[in-house]
Each structure stands twice: as structure tokens, then as C-alpha cells.
Amino acid sequence: MTTVEALPSAPSGRGRQRALPDKWYRGMLGVVALLFGALAIWFLVAIIIQARPAFSTLGFSWIVGKVWNPTHNQFGLLPFILGTIESTAIAVVLAVPIGLGTAIALAFLVPSRVRPALSTTVELLAAVPSVVYGLWGLIVLAPLFREHVEPFLTSVLGWTGLFNGPDRGVGLLLAGVILAIMILPTMVAISRDVLIVVPTEQVEGAMALGATRSQVLRKVVVPGARTGILGAFTLATGRALGETVAVAMVIGNAPFIAHSLKSSAATLPSLIVNNFGESTGTELSALFGAGLVLLVIGILVNALARWLVWSTGADAAGAELGR
Amino acid sequence: MTDASSRTPHAEESLTVQAEQAIIEPPTGEVVMTLRDVAVSFAGKTAVRDVSFDVAAGEVTALIGPSGSGKTTLLRALNRMHDTVRSASVTGSVHLGDLDVYGPDTDATLLRSRVGMVFQRPNPFPTMSIYDNAVSGLRFNGVRKKSLLDEAAESSLIAAALWDSVKDRLKAHGRTLSGGEQQRLCIARALAVEPEVLLMDEPTSALDPIATKRIEELVGELKNRVTIVIVTHNMQQAMRVSDRCAFLLMGDDKAGELIEFGPTSKLFSEPTDPRTLDYVNGRFG
Amino acid sequence: MTSLLETPADPAVERRQAVQAAANSSLGRRKLASKVTLGVCWLFLFIAVVPLVAVIAYVIAKGLPAWNADFFTQSTKPEGYSPSGVWNAIVGTAVITLIATVVAIPVGLLCGLFLAESEDRAAAVLRFTADVMTGIPSIIVGIFGYIAIVRNFGGYSGFAGAFAIGFIMLPVIIRAGETAFRGVPNSLNEAALALGARRSTVARKVVVPTALPGVITGVLLAVARGLGETAPLLLTIFGNQYLQWNPSKPMEALPILIYNYSSQPYADLIQVAWGAALLLMAVVLVLSIGSRLVAAYLRKERR
Numbered sequence: 078m079t080t081v082e083a084l085p086s087a088p089s090g091r092g093r094q095r096a097l098p099d100k101w102y103r104g105m106l107g108v109v110a111l112l113f114g115a116l117a118i119w120f121l122v123a124i125i126i127q128a129r130p131a132f133s134t135l136g137f138s139w140i141v142g143k144v145w146n147p148t149h150n151q152f153g154l155l156p157f158i159l160g161t162i163e164s165t166a167i168a169v170v171l172a173v174p175i176g177l178g179t180a181i182a183l184a185f186l187v188p189s190r191v192r193p194a195l196s197t198t199v200e201l202l203a204a205v206p207s208v209v210y211g212l213w214g215l216i217v218l219a220p221l222f223r224e225h226v227e228p229f230l231t232s233v234l235g236w237t238g239l240f241n242g243p244d245r246g247v248g249l250l251l252a253g254v255i256l257a258i259m260i261l262p263t264m265v266a267i268s269r270d271v272l273i274v275v276p277t278e279q280v281e282g283a284m285a286l287g288a289t290r291s292q293v294l295r296k297v298v299v300p301g302a303r304t305g306i307l308g309a310f311t312l313a314t315g316r317a318l319g320e321t322v323a324v325a326m327v328i329g330n331a332p333f334i335a336h337s338l339k340s341s342a343a344t345l346p347s348l349i350v351n352n353f354g355e356s357t358g359t360e361l362s363a364l365f366g367a368g369l370v371l372l373v374i375g376i377l378v379n380a381l382a383r384w385l386v387w388s389t390g391a392d393a394a395g396a397e398l399g400r
Numbered sequence: 401m402t403d404a405s406s407r408t409p410h411a412e413e414s415l416t417v418q419a420e421q422a423i424i425e426p427p428t429g430e431v432v433m434t435l436r437d438v439a440v441s442f443a444g445k446t447a448v449r450d451v452s453f454d455v456a457a458g459e460v461t462a463l464i465g466p467s468g469s470g471k472t473t474l475l476r477a478l479n480r481m482h483d484t485v486r487s488a489s490v491t492g493s494v495h496l497g498d499l500d501v502y503g504p505d506t507d508a509t510l511l512r513s514r515v516g517m518v519f520q521r522p523n524p525f526p527t528m529s530i531y532d533n534a535v536s537g538l539r540f541n542g543v544r545k546k547s548l549l550d551e552a553a554e555s556s557l558i559a560a561a562l563w564d565s566v567k568d569r570l571k572a573h574g575r576t577l578s579g580g581e582q583q584r585l586c587i588a589r590a591l592a593v594e595p596e597v598l599l600m601d602e603p604t605s606a607l608d609p610i611a612t613k614r615i616e617e618l619v620g621e622l623k624n625r626v627t628i629v630i631v632t633h634n635m636q637q638a639m640r641v642s643d644r645c646a647f648l649l650m651g652d653d654k655a656g657e658l659i660e661f662g663p664t665s666k667l668f669s670e671p672t673d674p675r676t677l678d679y680v681n682g683r684f685g
Numbered sequence: 686m687t688s689l690l691e692t693p694a695d696p697a698v699e700r701r702q703a704v705q706a707a708a709n710s711s712l713g714r715r716k717l718a719s720k721v722t723l724g725v726c727w728l729f730l731f732i733a734v735v736p737l738v739a740v741i742a743y744v745i746a747k748g749l750p751a752w753n754a755d756f757f758t759q760s761t762k763p764e765g766y767s768p769s770g771v772w773n774a775i776v777g778t779a780v781i782t783l784i785a786t787v788v789a790i791p792v793g794l795l796c797g798l799f800l801a802e803s804e805d806r807a808a809a810v811l812r813f814t815a816d817v818m819t820g821i822p823s824i825i826v827g828i829f830g831y832i833a834i835v836r837n838f839g840g841y842s843g844f845a846g847a848f849a850i851g852f853i854m855l856p857v858i859i860r861a862g863e864t865a866f867r868g869v870p871n872s873l874n875e876a877a878l879a880l881g882a883r884r885s886t887v888a889r890k891v892v893v894p895t896a897l898p899g900v901i902t903g904v905l906l907a908v909a910r911g912l913g914e915t916a917p918l919l920l921t922i923f924g925n926q927y928l929q930w931n932p933s934k935p936m937e938a939l940p941i942l943i944y945n946y947s948s949q950p951y952a953d954l955i956q957v958a959w960g961a962a963l964l965l966m967a968v969v970l971v972l973s974i975g976s977r978l979v980a981a982y983l984r985k986e987r988r
Contacts, residue, residue, distance in 0.1 A: 514705065543704055543707045
């Protein structure tokens with residue numbers, strides 16, 4: 078009991094709490110919960126109010142404007158919206174198959190003796206701060222990309238037009254790769270957890286029919302875990318969309334629409350963090366507006382993913398509920 | 401495969417040796433599976449040992465005995481389900497016709513398309529429709545022809561006494577069925593592959609009495625189509641559905657042993673071994 | 686052995702032959718597909734492990750040489766000046782995280798307790814809000830900290846940073862707390878209530894102690910998350926190259942230092958950034974591992 082009383086959660090004097098009537102206790106919890114709700118509302122309202130001047134001065138068209146040039150009062154957000162979506166798309170395209178394969182390997186293929194250690198390591202990697210990934214990307218990966226990766230990709234895939242322009246190292250591609258590395262641990266940890274809870278009965282049922290190992294995985298285990306895997310995918314996408322510093326460190330921060338994967342680009346978060354210090358007036362309001370747009374994109378992606386989960390898992394789950 | 405003389409070269413002599421330990425009355429009809437000195441151990445610890453008997457074609461053979469006697473462990477040795485457990489090892493020999501089940505050239509996936517299995521709890525694939533569940537085994541085994549799939553689905557669902565209630569909703573999820581229907585779907589799924597032997601591991605243990613009765617009736621109907629080996633802890637069930645019984649019991653070292661094997665009627669009315677008598681009279685287990 | 690069943694034109698026997706023929710002929714293809722699939726999974730495991738291990742290895746290899754007595758006791762100095770260290774950033778990170786934690790823990794745990802004990806609409810709304818807040822990009826939380834604190838309360842400050850970090854920690858603590866409190870068996874709860882205990886007493890004597898391992902794990906993970914946040918701090922504490930203990934003034938923090946120094950053209954400043962990255966990573970990993978050990982220890986203790 079001594080450990081409990083040492084918890085800082087005891088809000089009022091100990092003696093008084095001992096005699097706290099049920100009504101008061103419930104009331105106290107309610108008040109704290111209300112406080113939290115108020116905080117959330119304050120958050121939303123504050124950002125909307127601060128972004129309003131941008132909308133009233135510039136109209137709504139500034140969101141899809143192609144040019145960001147504060148000295149000429151141009152605050153087009155399109156380059157940053159595209160940069161955000163493109164870097165996230167690169168990350169997701171890389172991380173989803175690799176993450177799923179890794180999760181399958183960790184769940185079923187790796188010898189059981191090293192499995193717990195490897196899984197714990199992956200989970201711990203999810204806790205490494207993003208600024209550390211950014212530092213590594215900028216100092217170690219950027220030169221590597223400039224000297225080796227980008228020349229190689231250009232020579233092999235140059236015909237696609239995706240790799241036009243000089244090899245810079247920093248740019249859209251590196252940002253996507255760093256994001257992929259950052260979201261991998263989350264993808265892997267959650268996917269592995271949902272893969273191993275697919276009931277053994279299902280696996281044995283397929284095996285007993287003459288299915289090979291990969292047939293069991295592809296037809297039974299992965300479909301059985303698809304809702305959780307989609308959830309992991311959502312979380313990872315959300316994290317990639319909102320990531321700020323790691324991207325800002327490696328994307329090159331050029332306020333233009335990228336014409337190639339090697340182009341320098343910028344994202345909504347990197348725009349905000351790079352310009353915040355020296356902005357005033359309409360520009361500052363436009364940055365708040367960029368934050369609001371980011372928030373809306375994030376919520377939309379979240380809603381889309383929730384809908385995906387709902388629509389694929391619905392008939393099975395609904396049938397179970399109906400029983 | 402059809403050559404009768406090559407069917408039991410490994411049968412005669414070892415059977416007589418075994419007879420000193422367990423009382424075995426071999427079947428007289430055609431034999432589909434032969435077990436000789438089969439033992440299963442996990443991480444060096446023996447779970448069941450010295451099991452030898454023959455499974456007769458077109459019959460229902462029941463494995464009975466108290467819990468811990470290794471019935472399920474033995475059953476799972478017959479289609480190599482222990483392969484996935486790293487620490488498991490199976491010794492002795494199991495033959496399916498001429499095929500040495502544990503032979504070096506025998507492929508476990510091919511074997512399992514010939515020896516089907518139904519589990520304790522209904523386990524239809526939750527992401528597949530009723531139809532897809534029924535034909536899943538054929539698809540696993542590389543059958544792509546639509547006409548064959550349709551034919552097998554209908555035939556197996558009819559055989560599992562499920563066709564009439566599901567024929568109008570084949571695209572519905574397997575999970576929309578009741579527990580008993582789900583188990584019959586699992587039986588249909590196993591039958592669709594047209595296995596030679598069907599292993600059933602306490603198939604009614606998770607079902608209510610009415611659903612249990614349907615499954616028991618089904619077992620009786622199916623034996624014209626497939627040879628059945630069924631594990632049950634319920635002696636009445638063994639009496640009702642089986643033609644032949646293997647009685648297993650846990651030995652002093654916690655390993656299951658075969659005590660007696662013979663026609664069900666004889667095992668229950670005039671067993672040779674006193675331990676069998678005790679068990680069928682309900683004195684233990 | 687098939688003789689018994691081999692009456693001609695038995696469709697079941699024909700199907701058996703067809704299925705076994707298909708199984709036989711497709712076996713090679715299926716085994717190859719199996720090998721390829723499993724091989725690809727192994728390959729992806731390798732591809733995933735290499736960069737993740739490389740990050741850790743690089744940070745240790747590059748960061749360790751930066752660690753010396755000055756690194757932990759001196760404040761940051763411009764390029765070329767010595768003795769130079771990151772003491773001001775350590776102080777800033779410690780003070781900000783401490784304030785954020787001290788405020789977020791009671792609020793978060795009480796909200797978690799509220800969620801665990803309520804099933805009404807208000808609780809559902811609150812739970813949804815907490816879930817949405819977990820997914821809010823941290824840069825937007827930084828904007829909120831700027832609007833709410835920096836603008837209204839005398840400019841950039843450690844308090845503004847603590848406000849933003851606390852805001853990020855709050856939903857994590859709430860959900861971890863709720864999960865932990867819900868894990869308390871209902872029978873325990875009801876037994877105590879049946880003995881005539883008040884709800885607050887039950888919460889204090891039964892629910893909280895039983896949930897303690899989960900709570901501690903959740904709190905430590907929230908602190909680990911708060912420690913590494915960079916973007917919100919850039920918008921709220923501004924950075925300060927001098928030592929500052931007063932949280933009402935602009936402060937330095939380790940993530941900000943790493944961010945700012947990483948783009949400097951001087952090797953010795955980048956060296957300092959690596960050292961700070963190692964320190965930050967080590968603290969975060971120790972907290973993450975520690976939370977697991979504490980939870981495991983407390984669970985064992987209880988038995």
C-alpha cells in the first residue's frame with residue numbers, strides 16, 4: 078500500500094479522501110474528464126480561430142495555389158500538400174510489404190529461441206526519437222544516396238522519368254525512405270501481434286486439407302489478421318503524414334512541386350517548422366492554416382482507414398454480433 | 401495399390417509379437433491403414449507408445465480411453481500433424497495402403513490430401529464463404545476447374561447433410577452457421593477432397609446434444625464413402641458409431657498404451673483385458 | 686486397396702482420382718511458391734533489420750566519442766569555443782519533461798479511471814477524443830502550445846514546451862490507465878463493494894494497486910514519447926544556448942539541439958549532435974526497457 082500512496086495521483090489530502098462519499102468521488106472524476114474535454118475543444122477552436130485570417134484575406138483558393146512566396150503575398154499550399162502525400166506514399170509502399178513480410182518471419186519462421194529477443198528489439202526501435210532517425214538520414218544516408226543509390230536508380234529506372242535531375246542525396250526519395258524506416262517497427266510489432274493470435278485451429282484446419290505453408294499463410298493466416306494489419310497500416314500512415322523533424326532534415330525544403338523522386342520538396346509540417354520563427358501577419362496565419370489542413374488530411378486518412386476496416390471486417394464481425 | 405499381396409507384408413509377424421502386450425483381434429476385411437509399434441514423444445517424453453493395429457476399409461474405428469491416454473496424440477500421428485511441432489518425434493511405422501506415411505520420400509501435404517481431419521472445435525475459415533470453405537481443400541491441392549469445384553461442393557455438402565439449408569446462401573460467411581452446422585461444414589470441407597481416410601478428433605465435444613446426434617448419424621452414413629477413425633471420450637458414442645475399437649490407457653510413466661483392440665461389440669460386452677472391463681463399466685476415467 | 690470402392694462411374698472415386706492427380710501435378714509448383722514466399726519473408730526481415738540496426742550502431746559509434754566530462758557539465762558554445770557541452774539542453778529537457786509528467790499523470794490517470802468506471806455516452810465521446818488526440822501530428826500540438834501559452838503568457842518558455850509535451854503525453858496515459866484499471870477483475874471490485882466499502886476506497890485500496898504494473902508501464906512509455914518530441918518544442922521553447930533553470934524563460938532541449946546542429950557545417954558541432962542523440966536514445970530505451978522490467982517485477986511480486 079505504501080507504493081500506492083506514493084503515487085502522485087492522490088489529488089487531495091489523504092485523510093479527506095478516506096471519507097470521500099461516492100457522489101463526490103464520481104463528481105471529481107467527472108470534473109477531471111470534463112477538463113480534458115474542454116482542453117480538446119480549446120485545441121480545435123484555437124487553431125481554427127488563428128487560421129481564419131488566412132481564409133478571410135486569401136479566400137479558399139490559397140489552399141490549392143501552386144506558389145509559396147511570402148514577399149509577393151502568395152501562400153499556395155499545393156506543393157506542400159503534394160509533398161506530404163508523396164513522401165507518405167513512398168514510405169507506405171516500401172514499409173507495408175517489408176513490414177508484413179518481417180512480421181510473418183518474426184511470427185512463424187524465426188527459431189523460437191531468438192523470437193522474443195528479436196520481437197522486443199523491434200518494439201524498442203519504435204521508441205527511438207524521430208530526430209535521431211533524421212540525424213542519421215542526413216549525415217549517413219544522404220551522402221550514400223547521392224554517391225551510390227541515386228546514380229544506380231537513375232541508370233536502371235531513368236527511363237520512367239521518375240529520376241530526372243541531379244543527384245542531391247536529400248529530397249523526396251530520401252524522406253520517403255527515412256519515413257519507411259521509422260514506421261516499420263510500428264507496422265511490424267502490430268502485424269506480428271495480430272498474426273500470432275490467428276487461432277491454431279485455423280492453421281491446422283488448412284494444413285489437414287493438404288495446404289502448403291505458404292498457402293496456410295496467404296489463404297488463412299493473413300486474411301484472418303487483415304483487420305489488425307489494416308489498423309497497423311493506418312497508424313503507420315498517420316505517423317508518416319504528421320512526421321515533422323525527420324522529414325524536414327532530409328527532404329531539402331524547397332517550396333516547389335516535385336517533378337522527380339530526386340527533387341527537393343517540402344511537406345506541410347516541414348513548411349511550418351521552417352518558417353514559424355520569422356513569420357508574422359498573414360504568413361503566420363497561413364502557417365496555422367497549413368496546420369489545419371494537415372489536421373483535416375490526417376482525420377480524413379483516419380476515417381478512410383476506419384471505413385476500410387469496417388467494410389472488410391463488417392460482414393464477419395456483424396454476423397458474429399448477430400448470433 | 402490394388403495388389404492385395406503387397407498390402408500387408410509388414411503386418412503379420414509384428415502383430416503376433418505385439419499380442420503379448422496388447423490384446424489384438426485384427427480385422428478380417430480389407431485394411432487401409434496399418435500401425436506398427438507407433439510411439440509419439442515430445443521433447444523426449446513419451447506421450448503414447450507401442451500401438452499396433454489395422455484400420456479396416458469402410459469401417460469406423462474408434463479410439464477410446466480416459467483423458468491423458470494419448471488418443472488425440474495418436475490420431476494426429478496418422479496424418480503427420482505433429483510435423484509442425486519441432487520437439488515431436490514419431491517412431492514405428494504407419495502405412496496408408498502401400499505408402500509409408502513417415503517414409504523419406506513421402507510428402508506430408510500430399511498425404512494430408514488423402515487423409516482428412518475434423519477437429520474438436522468447428523474451425524471453418526472465417527474469411528471465406530460457405531462455398532469457398534467447402535472447396536478450400538481442392539483449391540489448396542491445385543484444382544482449378546470450376547465444374548469440378550461445383551460438383552465437389554454440392555456432393556460434399558449433401559453428404560454432410562448441409563446442402564438443403566445452405567444451397568441458397570453459398571456466398572454467406574461460414575460463421576453465420578450454428579455450431580453444429582459449422583462442424584458439418586468442416587466435415588464437408590474434408591470430404592470434398594475425397595480422402596481415403598477421415599480422422600475425427602472428438603468432433604462433437606463442443607456441440608449440444610441435438611447437433612451431436614446429427615453428427616453421429618452422419619458418421620454412420622459416411623462410412624460407405626470413406627474410412628473413419630474417430631477419437632471419443634464418450635463410450636456410448638463409441639458404441640453407437642464404431643465398428644471396431646482401440647482402447648488406450650495411461651501407463652505408470654504417464655505414456656498412453658494400447659490395451660485392447662477388437663470389434664466394438666466384443667470390447668464392450670466381453671473384453672479380454674480386465675482393465676478394459678473396468679473402463680467400459682465406468683470404474684475409472 | 687481401392688478395389689472395394691472401385692465400382693465404375695462412381696463420381697466420388699472419379700473425383701478422388703482427379704483431386705489426387707491435381708495435387709500430384711501441382712505439388713512442384715506449390716512447393717516452389719512456398720519456398721519463394723517464405724524466402725521473400727526472410728529477405729524482408731533482413732531488409733528491415735539492417736537499417737534499424739545501422740541506426741543504433743551509428744549513433745553509438747559516433748556518439749560515444751563525444752561523451753566526456755565537459756559534454757555533461759558545460760553549456761553549448763559556438764563553433765571553435767571550449768569547453769563545450771550539452772548541460773543546458775539536459776537541464777531544459779529534464780525540467781520540461783518533469784513538469785509535463787507531473788501535470789499529465791494525475792489528470793491522465795483520473796480520466797483513465799473515469800473511462801474504466803463509466804459506460805455512458807460521455808465516456809464513449811471522451812475515449813474517442815483520446816484516440817483521435819493520440820494520432821494528432823505533434824507539430825499541430827506545437828502550434829497549439831504557441832497559440833495558447835507563448836502568445837498569452839509572455840513569449841517562448843519552458844512552460845509552453847511542458848504544456849505541449851504534456852498534451853501529447855495525456856492521451857497515452859489516459860488509454861494506458863484505462864486498460865490497466867479495466868484489467869482489475871470485477872470480482873475483486875464487487876467483493877470490496879459488497880463489504881460496504883465506498884467507491885473511492887475501492888479505487889484506492891483495490892483498483893489502483895492491482896492496476897499498478899500497467900499504470901507504471903503506460904506512464905514510462907508516455908515519458909519516453911514526450912522526451913523525444915522535437916517539433917512541438919521548436920514552436921514553444923525556442924532554444925537557448927545558455928543554461929536556464931527557470932521554465933518561464935526560453936530553454937534548450939536535447940531534441941532541438943540535435944535538430945539545429947545537424948545542419949551545421951562544422952564537424953565538432955555535428956559530433957555534439959551525435960553525442961546528444963546517443964544520450965536521448967539511451968534514456969528513451971532505458972525507460973522503455975525499464976517499464977517492461979518494472980511491470981514484470983511487480984506482477985511476480987504480487988503472486
